[in-house]
Amino acid sequence: MRERLEALGIPVPDWATAVDADAVAAFLAAHGGVAIAKTPRGGYDGKGVRVVRDAHAVDDWLGAGTVLLEELVPFRRELAQLVARRPSGELAVWPVVETVQRDGVCAEVTAPAPGPDSAVAAEIGERIAVGLGVTGVLAVELFETADGRLLVNELAMRPHNSGHWTIDGAVTSQFEQHLRAVLDLPLGDPSPRAPWSVMVNVLGGPPGATIPDRYPAAMTAHPAVRFHDYGKASRPGRKVGHVTATGSSLDAVLAEARAAARFFDS
Amino acid sequence: MRERLEALGIPVPDWATAVDADAVAAFLAAHGGVAIAKTPRGGYDGKGVRVVRDAHAVDDWLGAGTVLLEELVPFRRELAQLVARRPSGELAVWPVVETVQRDGVCAEVTAPAPGPDSAVAAEIGERIAVGLGVTGVLAVELFETADGRLLVNELAMRPHNSGHWTIDGAVTSQFEQHLRAVLDLPLGDPSPRAPWSVMVNVLGGPPGATIPDRYPAAMTAHPAVRFHDYGKASRPGRKVGHVTATGSSLDAVLAEARAAARFFDS
Numbered sequence: 001m002r003e004r005l006e007a008l009g010i011p012v013p014d015w016a017t018a019v020d021a022d023a024v025a026a027f028l029a030a031h032g033g034v035a036i037a038k039t040p041r042g043g044y045d046g047k048g049v050r051v052v053r054d055a056h057a058v059d060d061w062l063g064a065g066t067v068l069l070e071e072l073v074p075f076r077r078e079l080a081q082l083v084a085r086r087p088s089g090e091l092a093v094w095p096v097v098e099t100v101q102r103d104g105v106c107a108e109v110t111a112p113a114p115g116p117d118s119a120v121a122a123e124i125g126e127r128i129a130v131g132l133g134v135t136g137v138l139a140v141e142l143f144e145t146a147d148g149r150l151l152v153n154e155l156a157m158r159p160h161n162s163g164h165w166t167i168d169g170a171v172t173s174q175f176e177q178h179l180r181a182v183l184d185l186p187l188g189d190p191s192p193r194a195p196w197s198v199m200v201n202v203l204g205g206p207p208g209a210t211i212p213d214r215y216p217a218a219m220t221a222h223p224a225v226r227f228h229d230y231g232k233a234s235r236p237g238r239k240v241g242h243v244t245a246t247g248s249s250l251d252a253v254l255a256e257a258r259a260a261a262r263f264f265d266s
Numbered sequence: 267m268r269e270r271l272e273a274l275g276i277p278v279p280d281w282a283t284a285v286d287a288d289a290v291a292a293f294l295a296a297h298g299g300v301a302i303a304k305t306p307r308g309g310y311d312g313k314g315v316r317v318v319r320d321a322h323a324v325d326d327w328l329g330a331g332t333v334l335l336e337e338l339v340p341f342r343r344e345l346a347q348l349v350a351r352r353p354s355g356e357l358a359v360w361p362v363v364e365t366v367q368r369d370g371v372c373a374e375v376t377a378p379a380p381g382p383d384s385a386v387a388a389e390i391g392e393r394i395a396v397g398l399g400v401t402g403v404l405a406v407e408l409f410e411t412a413d414g415r416l417l418v419n420e421l422a423m424r425p426h427n428s429g430h431w432t433i434d435g436a437v438t439s440q441f442e443q444h445l446r447a448v449l450d451l452p453l454g455d456p457s458p459r460a461p462w463s464v465m466v467n468v469l470g471g472p473p474g475a476t477i478p479d480r481y482p483a484a485m486t487a488h489p490a491v492r493f494h495d496y497g498k499a500s501r502p503g504r505k506v507g508h509v510t511a512t513g514s515s516l517d518a519v520l521a522e523a524r525a526a527a528r529f530f531d532s
Contacts, residue, residue, distance in 0.1 A: 171490050186482055189490035193459060216452055224437050224455035 002068070005152055008131040010124060012152050013143070014071040020062060025055035027069045037061070038068040046104015073151055075143035079113050080162035081125035084177040084187055085134045092177060092187040094170060096121035099141070099162050105237065106161045108257075109199040111169055111192060114250060120150050128155065137178040139163060161201070161239070166190070168226040168244040169197030194246035198257035202241035204234035205266020211240065218263035225260040236266065268334070271418055274397040276390060278418050279409070280337040286328060291321035293335045303327070304334040312370015339417055341409035345379050346428035347391035350443040350453055351400045358443060358453040360436060362387035365407070365428050371503065372427045374523075375465040377435055377458060380516060386416055394421065403444040405429060427467070427505070432456070434492040434510040435463030460512035464523035468507035470500035471532020477506065484529035491526040502532065 002015050014031065018024045027035055037058045039048035051072065052058060061067050078101060082094040095112035113121075125140045132138075139160030141153040163174035172180075172188025180187050202211070211234065218227065222245075229241040241264070245257035268281050280297065284290045293301050303324045305314040317338065318324060327333050344367060348360040361378035379387075391406045398404075405426030407419040429440035438446075438454025446453050468477070477500065484493065488511075495507040507530065511523035 180485075186485035186489065188485070191490070219446075219452035219454070223452065224457070 001155060004132060008127060010128060010152055011149065013073050016069050017066045018069050019066055021055045021059060024058060024069065028055060031071045034072045036070040036072055040066060040068055049104060073143045074146055076146050077144050079121055079142040079144055081121040081140040081142060082137065082163045082174060083125040083129045084137045084181045085129040086181040086184045086187060087135050088184055090187050091126055091129060092190045093122045093125060094166060094190040095192060097162055107201055109162050109165050111165045111197045124150060124152065136181045137174050164242050165197040165199040165244055169193055169246050195248045196250045196253045197244060197246045198253045199242050199244045200257045200261035201239050202243065202261055202264045204236060204238040204240045206236060207234065211264050214263050218260055222256060222260040225256060267421055270398060274393060276394060276418055277415065279339050282335050284333045284335050287321045287325060290324060290335065294321060297337045300338045302336045302338055306332060306334055315370060339409045340412055342412050343410050345387055345408040345410055347387040347406040347408060348403065348429045348440060349391035349395045350403045350447045351395040352447040352450050352453060353401050354450055356453050357392055357395060358456045359388045359391060360432060360456040361458060363428055373467055375428050375431050377431045377463045390416060390418065402447045403440050430508050431463040431465040431510055435459055435512050461514045462516045462519045463510060463512045464519045465508050465510045466523045466527035467505050468509065468527055468530040470502060470504040470506045472502060473500065477530050480529050484526055488522060488526040491522060
């Protein structure tokens with residue numbers, strides 16, 4: 001993924017592959033003594049990712065193969081750019097969003113990302129979708145650095161947590177758009193339906209904490225919030241649902257989405 | 267239905283039941299020689315309804331039982347008021363809409379009904395829902411008379427064609443609200459999501475007119491319109507789908523919904 005992005009001229013964090021502890025030591029020495037290490041396969045939601053400050057910190061992974069090392073980017077915030085492309089070439093680009101991660105897991109998404117409008121994220125998303133010949137929905141996770149540059153963190157070649165807000169907050173949701181794209185049907189309008197949408201994930205708690213029991217109170221308090229329950233068995237930290245609030249005041253929408261999600265805190 | 271509404275003090279057209287041609291003649295004589303006749307059961311979409319100017323015009327129906335006669339109301343337009351009620355008493359009231367019928371079938375719905383705001387329709391809807399102890403969604407079809415009064419034409423104790431716009435145009439759709447109501451869960455916000463929503467029905471054409479073939483052209487021309495296909499076999503005049511457009515200019519929204527629906531004309 002890093003090789004293809006560099007070949008396309010897309011800005012990414014410094015990176016290298018390592019096959020032994022010497023290579024890890026060299027990368028650490030060149031990057032202030034700290035790096036992000038990733039297993040090339042099987043990682044998600046913070047799994048398979050470590051912050052590394054010691055050349056032997058990934059010896060267990062090196063035994064199984066190559067490890068990806070990346071610079072630890074001092075980012076101001078994380079963004080995500082969602083794009084859809086159909087085989088005949090049409091693109092649809094949703095507004096770039098701000099994502100907040102907690103413990104390596106997406107916690108909250110604000111659409112659009114607050115701050116001055118910028119076409120840079122959309123351009124990066126389009127270049128990747130075209131350059132890789134993507135069919136369907138592509139999510140580009142981005143770091144916004146302290147000096148305002150955007151670097152690509154991760155790609156997800158599918159509908160993505162950062163796009164769940166589109167179900168209730170955009171004219172065309174990422175799921176409908178994905179179907180349109182893979183069927184090579186004309187893409188729908190990705191415009192937002194409200195000035196602001198905020199999605200907050202609901203994470204599972206200990207077994208026995210029955211989330212369905214909490215709906216009546218949550219729905220009474222928040223009649224305009226959209227609740228999504230994935231019907232998954234609850235495990236601590238597992239994404240089992242999300243809530244989305246929309247409206248014209250960012251502060252009010254943020255407060256409402258967070259308050260609605262709090263009903264499901266374990 | 268007429269008896270219950272009158273007992274609740276709800277304004278309805280003049281009416282009577284007839285068991286023979288003499289009764290039809292008497293009603294015609296008292297109402298300028300014209301009346302609407304309805305079979306008490308089995309009618310929908312204009313079926314089981316006749317405009318009657320002759321005492322013997324419903325002899326075929328009288329053989330099978332009682333016929334309902336109503337005054338022909340000289341209405342300015344038709345409105346519909348959608349209300350939901352849950353058993354514990356909570357009500358949710360969508361904005362009153364204007365409906366346009368063609369050949370006795372709903373053709374087009376504009377939400378909210380254009381014109382000065384009025385609470386009269388909402389009050390009628392609430393009084394009926396409370397008075398009849400409705401559970402779920404209730405649609406009240408109304409005549410707006412030339413002198414501005416509202417008379418109840420028909421009731422539909424269910425999600426209704428006049429509420430299909432809520433799927434895309436309201437925070438809570440009539441279908442979700444119906445489920446919330448029958449489960450006695452807190453009702454969702456019935457507010458509109460855009461200043462204007464217009465729904466246009468798609469009617470079936472002759473066999474062989476394959477509507478799915480027309481989607482690509484329709485979706486290309488109208489990326490922001492929501493298309494709904496019921497998956498029904500096409501028969502001339504049968505409701506097989508609908509389209510909904512939303513936006514802030516009524517003229518633009520009306521034009522877009524009509525143009526999108528026209529792709530499916532037989």
